[in-house]
Amino acid sequence: MQTHFEQELAELKNKLLTMASHAETSVTNAIKALIDRDDELAQKVDADDAIIDHLEMEIDEMAIRLLAKAPLASDLRLITVAMKISQNLERVGDEATKIARRVQDLNQEPQLKPYVDLPNMAKIALQMLKTALDSFVNRQPDTAREIIPRDKEVDLLNKQLHRELASYMIEKPSTITRCLNLMIISKSLERIADHATNVAEEVVYLCEARDIRHGG
Amino acid sequence: MQTHFEQELAELKNKLLTMASHAETSVTNAIKALIDRDDELAQKVDADDAIIDHLEMEIDEMAIRLLAKAPLASDLRLITVAMKISQNLERVGDEATKIARRVQDLNQEPQLKPYVDLPNMAKIALQMLKTALDSFVNRQPDTAREIIPRDKEVDLLNKQLHRELASYMIEKPSTITRCLNLMIISKSLERIADHATNVAEEVVYLCEARDIRHGG
Numbered sequence: 417m418q419t420h421f422e423q424e425l426a427e428l429k430n431k432l433l434t435m436a437s438h439a440e441t442s443v444t445n446a447i448k449a450l451i452d453r454d455d456e457l458a459q460k461v462d463a464d465d466a467i468i469d470h471l472e473m474e475i476d477e478m479a480i481r482l483l484a485k486a487p488l489a490s491d492l493r494l495i496t497v498a499m500k501i502s503q504n505l506e507r508v509g510d511e512a513t514k515i516a517r518r519v520q521d522l523n524q525e526p527q528l529k530p531y532v533d534l535p536n537m538a539k540i541a542l543q544m545l546k547t548a549l550d551s552f553v554n555r556q557p558d559t560a561r562e563i564i565p566r567d568k569e570v571d572l573l574n575k576q577l578h579r580e581l582a583s584y585m586i587e588k589p590s591t592i593t594r595c596l597n598l599m600i601i602s603k604s605l606e607r608i609a610d611h612a613t614n615v616a617e618e619v620v621y622l623c624e625a626r627d628i629r630h631g632g
Numbered sequence: 633m634q635t636h637f638e639q640e641l642a643e644l645k646n647k648l649l650t651m652a653s654h655a656e657t658s659v660t661n662a663i664k665a666l667i668d669r670d671d672e673l674a675q676k677v678d679a680d681d682a683i684i685d686h687l688e689m690e691i692d693e694m695a696i697r698l699l700a701k702a703p704l705a706s707d708l709r710l711i712t713v714a715m716k717i718s719q720n721l722e723r724v725g726d727e728a729t730k731i732a733r734r735v736q737d738l739n740q741e742p743q744l745k746p747y748v749d750l751p752n753m754a755k756i757a758l759q760m761l762k763t764a765l766d767s768f769v770n771r772q773p774d775t776a777r778e779i780i781p782r783d784k785e786v787d788l789l790n791k792q793l794h795r796e797l798a799s800y801m802i803e804k805p806s807t808i809t810r811c812l813n814l815m816i817i818s819k820s821l822e823r824i825a826d827h828a829t830n831v832a833e834e835v836v837y838l839c840e841a842r843d844i845r846h847g848g
Contacts, residue, residue: 469846630685
């Protein structure tokens with residue numbers, strides 16, 4: 417039978433998964449709004465950010481309450497890791513909002529060209545985030561470790577796209593505003609991959625009590 | 633007489649202040665490197681980031697150890713706040729590094745024009761960060777609260793500069809690469825102000841046990 421403390425800990429984890437699902441949906445919607453040129457969906461992403469923000473505050477509150485009762489060092493680790501994951505998810509939500517705002521700007525001008533790289537970057541970043549969360553739920557440090565090198569892949573795609581857009585701007589100065597908006601979206605996706613990497617590093621720390629951040 | 637726990641808590645706070653001082657120096661150096669077109673100083677900022685990263689890991693380790701012994705709810709709050717401040721400082725260090733890398737890029741071309749807005753933004757952001765840390769040390773939630781509206785000031789400066797640089801790029805496409813680098817620096821300074829704001833919000837939470845993030 418679960419103790420009351422264990423029940424509360426399970427509740428904390430559930431809330432974190434709810435938050436993750438909201439954050440993932442917002443990123444998916446933001447990119448869908450980009451491709452479909454859908455202002456309404458972009459506005460929804462913006463509005464939904466309040467839900468994610470609220471979940472972060474609830475998780476922090478629960479976490480602090482639970483820290484006071486945590487009997488084991490491993491529980492302390494789990495709770496602080498939950499707080500850190502929640503902070504990363506909150507930032508994923510912020511990035512989704514940033515993308516959604518750029519989309520609304522982009523929708524005021526004709527589309528520059530079909531989007532290939534951005535949906536691809538989004539797909540990788542979301543996959544990283546999803547796998548990182550799964551590795552948290554199932555306590556799989558090896559799965560978490562596998563995510564980390566993918567961050568470089570997304571970094572590279574962002575750099576390539578940045579360079580491509582910069583050349584485009586030089587050739588056709590009339591596209592500058594649109595190119596800048598696309599650069600910001602690309603950068604946001606790169607940051608979402610960073611957050612997924614942070615989550616993965618926290619999972620390794622949780623499972624192995626070893627800090628692998630900063631090449632440690 | 634201080635208990636052993638209190639001594640350790642004081643040590644945690646000292647380490648945090650050391651970290652803050654490194655982060656502030658790195659931002660100051662990054663902007664100095666921009667103005668003086670000093671590649672060597674920019675490289676130093678990049679190298680010094682490892683010190684900041686290492687301090688973050690040390691603080692987290694101390695914090696988790698202390699959480700296990702914290703006798704009071706207020707200690708738990710202090711320790712989790714210290715962890716969050718440390719995370720923000722680590723990101724300030726990252727932004728300084730980002731600025732330093734852009735500076736090295738900018739140094740390969742003639743200077744576009746004298747820098748006025750960027751040093752001004754840096755000054756405000758650093759002042760915010762310093763005041764936020766002081767309000768933490770002296771437990772002054774009112775001082776911390778006063779910082780928060782200044783974030784909008786830096787946001788506005790960043791938006792203005794972004795717009796100005798975008799127009800400049802349209803007029804003179806040969807300046808595009810330099811303008812992009814300056815935009816990235818401006819964005820980094822805006823983020824440093826965000827981190828200072830986060831620290832201030834944590835101080836209010838610490839002193840008043842009230843979460844004022846997200847307009848709460």
